[in-house]
Amino acid sequence: MATAKDFQNHLKPNWCPGCGDFGVQTAIQRAFAASGLEAHEFMVVAGIGCSGRMSGYLHTNGFHGIHGRALPLAQGMKLANRALTVVAVGGDGDGFAIGAGHTLHALRRNIDMTYIVMDNQIYGLTKGQASPHSGVGFMTKSTPYGVIESPLSILQLALAAGATFVAQAFSKNPDELVALITAGIRHQGFSFINVMSPCVTYNHFNTYAWFTEHLVSLASIEGYDATNKKQALNTLLDHHDLVTGLIYQDREKKSYQELLHGYSATPLVEADLRLPQATFAELLAEFG
Amino acid sequence: MATAKDFQNHLKPNWCPGCGDFGVQTAIQRAFAASGLEAHEFMVVAGIGCSGRMSGYLHTNGFHGIHGRALPLAQGMKLANRALTVVAVGGDGDGFAIGAGHTLHALRRNIDMTYIVMDNQIYGLTKGQASPHSGVGFMTKSTPYGVIESPLSILQLALAAGATFVAQAFSKNPDELVALITAGIRHQGFSFINVMSPCVTYNHFNTYAWFTEHLVSLASIEGYDATNKKQALNTLLDHHDLVTGLIYQDREKKSYQELLHGYSATPLVEADLRLPQATFAELLAEFG
Amino acid sequence: MVQQIAWKVGGQQGEGIESTGEIFAKTLNRLGYHLYGYRHFSSRIKGGHTNNNIRISTTPVQAIADQVDILVAFDQESIDFCFHELRPGAMVLAESTIQPHLPPGKDVILCPLPLIALATEAGRAQMKNMVAVGASLALLGISSELCQDVVREIFAAKGDAIVNSNLVALQSGETALRALFPEQHPDLHLAPGDGKKRLFMIGNETTALGLLAGGCRFMSAYPITPASDIMEYLTKKLPQFGGVMVQTEDEIAAVTMAIGANHAGVRAITASSGPGLALMTEAIGLAGMTETPLVVIDVQRSGPSTGMPTKEEQADLLAMLYASPGEIPKIVIAPDSAEAAFYDSIEALNLAEEFQCPVILLTDLQLGMAQQTLPDLDYQRIQIRRGKLDLHPQLPEQSEPVPCKRFLLTDDGISPRFLPGIKNGIFHVTGLEHDEIGRPAEGSANRQAQMEKRLYKLASLHFAEPVRIDQRHATSDLLLIGWNATAGAINEARERLEADNITANCAQVRLLHPFPTATLTPLLAAARQVVVIEQNATGQLAQLLQMNLPASAEKIVSLRKYDGNPFKPGEIDAGIREVLHGHS
């Protein structure tokens, strides 16, 4: 069986020393190993951003696409080959600004795949502009007088979009992150994991220390029931989204693939491309 | 003072007889009149769809843009001329499919304007494909075997996006609709009004009769407090979003214009475009 | 006896104009006529004038006629709207209760008929379309008896009662016409058809069918006129083959999902029109950069912007050639008929995989929506060629964690390809500039090598018929060049010119990128004057010809139409004669 090592490729990431994305990288490697699958069975589809470089730092199949489009690319791959274990990764700008529409629709579509966001509440790669998750008052290159829009509540949005698996983690708490990614991969449907992954270069507000102080583990909330959507929403409201753990999971709802009419049980990539002559004749017969 | 008549332009709308959008049209005309403003003070920005033709059927300024982009167009106009009363209108496909990202971000940006969606849970203009708000199982031209994605919960999404005014109405209940549009225009921030506006041609499921049967007025819910976000969310969950009335309003939060640093108190369109020579010299002096 | 007739039916949208045309056409098809139908829409769903123009001929036709011989009018608006198109002596069969009247100025025969009353008598007022068909057939000298089988076939599923009442309605139309207007009209009597029933399809259907036959098993798309037909056909049919059509949230998702599916190894496509293609621009660049096969169909409509969504135009050509952030390999194919669209769709899928790049299949509204009879589509011509894709590669053990060389530099610039998910076949791709193993790389030599690899790989492209040449003369007065749906009209115009001893060769350009300069050079050289006929305002193909064949640039004249209506043969004929006069 593959170990975390088998997912390493010895490339030195181009992230700044201390960047939260390192923690996500090793967590992904451990979770992939924990899933019992081999390296060639994964497909990691990445957005553009510092976080987007992730696909190049894992020894699996990877597709580093264009800004904001990791999710539709990934969904296409999964539907084309249901045997692939597809994981999309990207930044908060990638997923909640330019890609916001795709994120909502991927959540509702519920294709069996996993989406990991490295949320640093800033645009890292473009050197420090505000993201949709930047806090009010935050001064960035694009907001020299401070952010004046309220940050989107990513987690509540996910629930409203019909998500069947919503979790949040902290890149400095790798064990919980590994467990959540592993659970997400196992989930039969779309799993969304938002990871607070500090940008040490451009976000001096939402730092490791800040998260350590503010994040509350759902495990510490007595009687928290992740299958209860109402409780999930109310808890998020109470804690201003600053929780970690599995927030909500719907184990009943079928995935898109299961619901698709006529969908090939074997990977579509293996389908015979030629139409039998009789079938072709039948198709023609409809036009006359 | 202007009356509803002053907003009529005697054009025969190209909607099918019985289309829900007629009710929205007259409600807008009445609400505009109720606002005490004159016809030339409004700017109606419309998306593309049957609903998008609205701007042409009102005697006010109108901009009929491209599919899904009514909101950014409208926000640009409002910021350019804060004296204009800006109202964006469009369909559920326009606002929640192709325009979903803009909708979320307009909600969080909270510019002082109003957005009215004519939600018929179908693509009318393109002759009957599923919309993001179509129900599961609904057979349309694009889903001959039935819709398999859960509909987006538009109202819960709006709340999660940080909306400060969220309402829902039914095009067949014009008095409530007029009241909500009027309140929305008065609201100091972004007001979102989702109007169930049946498509009599392509949606034979979500019909007038269906809505009449299923919609619950918030007025009938005892102790409903529209300033309480938690209650709003829980009520939506309980009623599967099938409520009408003012769902949530935050009267405290300042609008984007109020928060903008240095923003001209007079309409920006009136600003002097020439820089004084001394100012220009100061700007140059920074480079050397 | 005549060899062809132009028939038109007009009325309000939603009152059965479509079905009237359909029954009429189906009947004539079974009698062995060639048909070409083109619809006029109003920009509304119900109500508003619509008409369906059907040309009936004993020989193949691919253009709408200059004039209408028979107009069936359900309302006065239809008479007023279509009057200018009627030929002198044309017949207007009009519903009598509307108290039809003719505008002044043309010698046209008005035949008021109680269509609704007869239909009501036969069972249901809606059957007025059947009454109109019966009357129309009578005018053509075709006994309604010949149509009874068609009616039986069409309504079989609805039960005997419906079949019978429709038969009665059909018959009553014929009877009424003969009774009320007994005069014979030999100028409307059609010579007999050849009795061979043909396919009757629109180009969007031949395209969609070609895609299916060419192995497309995945489509992601967003609805838009006039491309939605393709999506609506494939969403019905793909599940029969295990495949999927996903209606996405927008066109950006549509094209990127298709790129994802292609990358994984399914033949996947998307289809849209100008506004949607505009939104796909960035992603098409990604397909080019990652060398991912991709077929995108652009059914052009009238722009700019939302423009006139139900109207004809050919104005996306240069945009399709050049729109992309940066320079990529791209193949642009423009079928010149609905029949060609079938084979070209298959070829587009093949070329996308062979050259590992995006292929744009550019059609236009007229080609996509005109309903026409077609020769049989040939199963034997369906080929699946997947190029350097190895579905069962023998791969050496991947002992080091280094990706496979997806972008291996080769002589022809095309790298071996296998699908992701294979043991020892781990690979990585990126939209950043990259090295052979698909890792971001900015070195100068590598950049140049990869750039040249991508751009020059199309040098080995062989496209069967890049220009459809109809060369009657070694040298000629004229060379008429067009693309997409104009072929039929150009051809008819040419015959009229030839009849006046003006020699003309014809060429319909089918491959627009890489541009078939070598094929075109001798053709242009052999003509005294080159007229480029296009449905746009800036003469886009003419510009391309000028760019690529500067030696012939001075001979090139551009004939354009951009009012949203397809060229009629007479308009082209007249336009060319004007050109000739201007230059003689």
Place this chain on the structure above:
Amino acid sequence: MVQQIAWKVGGQQGEGIESTGEIFAKTLNRLGYHLYGYRHFSSRIKGGHTNNNIRISTTPVQAIADQVDILVAFDQESIDFCFHELRPGAMVLAESTIQPHLPPGKDVILCPLPLIALATEAGRAQMKNMVAVGASLALLGISSELCQDVVREIFAAKGDAIVNSNLVALQSGETALRALFPEQHPDLHLAPGDGKKRLFMIGNETTALGLLAGGCRFMSAYPITPASDIMEYLTKKLPQFGGVMVQTEDEIAAVTMAIGANHAGVRAITASSGPGLALMTEAIGLAGMTETPLVVIDVQRSGPSTGMPTKEEQADLLAMLYASPGEIPKIVIAPDSAEAAFYDSIEALNLAEEFQCPVILLTDLQLGMAQQTLPDLDYQRIQIRRGKLDLHPQLPEQSEPVPCKRFLLTDDGISPRFLPGIKNGIFHVTGLEHDEIGRPAEGSANRQAQMEKRLYKLASLHFAEPVRIDQRHATSDLLLIGWNATAGAINEARERLEADNITANCAQVRLLHPFPTATLTPLLAAARQVVVIEQNATGQLAQLLQMNLPASAEKIVSLRKYDGNPFKPGEIDAGIREVLHGHS
């Protein structure tokens, strides 16, 4: 004594390479030298090799030098990376603790210096950059005393202690160099500057400043390299003038918000690079159709797709000309220098309002990011022209509820315009085809009239200097044509050719649409050979020239570079000589 020197500093990103270059440049600027600086980035935020190449000259320069005279290296990687660029006899000032060594094969002088140690001694290790500046100035023969005022000015805000320790560091660099390497290098001694301090800016700053001076009061944008500078400048400055910069959720929102603001009457812009422009394609069509003024800035970078975001390229040209669903009026301006970008930005805003259409201001990464000294920007040349916009119209009473004629057909195709919100001035616009009052309309005559109105209104465009012509000879062996940032390198190459008695005229094309055919025709006619020099792989300007000037097509040769690095003068010189040989 020499008239110019190429100096370069290299090290890891994040360790102060930027500030080293800045202090060095600021000092030299105050001494009256002309400067041109170009940076090399790694695709990472911290770490990875970066370097800053500064050319210092007693006369204006606008290109990077062929070879480097002095390299300051903080690490071995910088030596290895830049070695190939060093001229024989060049000096390498290297941090001694890295134990620097030179690759074999070139006669270069290595001077290890204890930069860090001296800096630490002076107070802080980071001041190694100041030590390096002191040593570099010493090499140029410039006493560090001359720089003391600069240091004082730069650090004034940080207090006397910082000023003083920096002065010490500066001095120690000079002292150490003279002590350790006392040998004189007259080939590095710079002739004195003219003592005139100039503006020192990047093109993105001149562009942004031009926009501000041209009355832009609204910007909506999404971050992207290399355009973000414009947004970051305007977000700081606009509030000072009551204006707004909105960072939007994506580029589609950015451009449509700017269209909205322009429609309401504010001069509004957006800026991006290739990928962002691709996403704006559809909306630019809307601006064209609704005749809304709009300025979009495209700072080109290396594509295709995400490509090489920090590298130079000029590959968006044809896309900018043709990308749009359908055909619209569009003006495309390409400033040929950072200075020109200032005036052209103002002109872009004027033309957008005068012609009521989108204007693309096309620049490139080199032009946008190269730091350079500039002649003063002239306040007197700032004009605001708003065309047919009437801010205080006298309108007749709008007694009928009919919109005003926003799309009135006029002789020049440009309709009178006033802003929405005025009593009696209610009007409507739509991206659908429309009539004069802005209502959807599909009639043939109206369509044709509106289409012609839009497309032909640019006929009256007068652009001051559509081609920057430097014509030394009535007829010449060569005409060298370029666009955007290549002007400087082309000019230097030209001098070398002329020195060998090869006569060459130069032309930098600045207006790309409508194409300045009339201006170019005599120029091309007067040359024996035309070389088109571009930073792309397909020769886009060459293609355009071929299309528009077919009579000269055979003379046109394309010289291209597409490895992401700007042309150096020597590369152009060599390329042209190859062309000449190939053709002689």
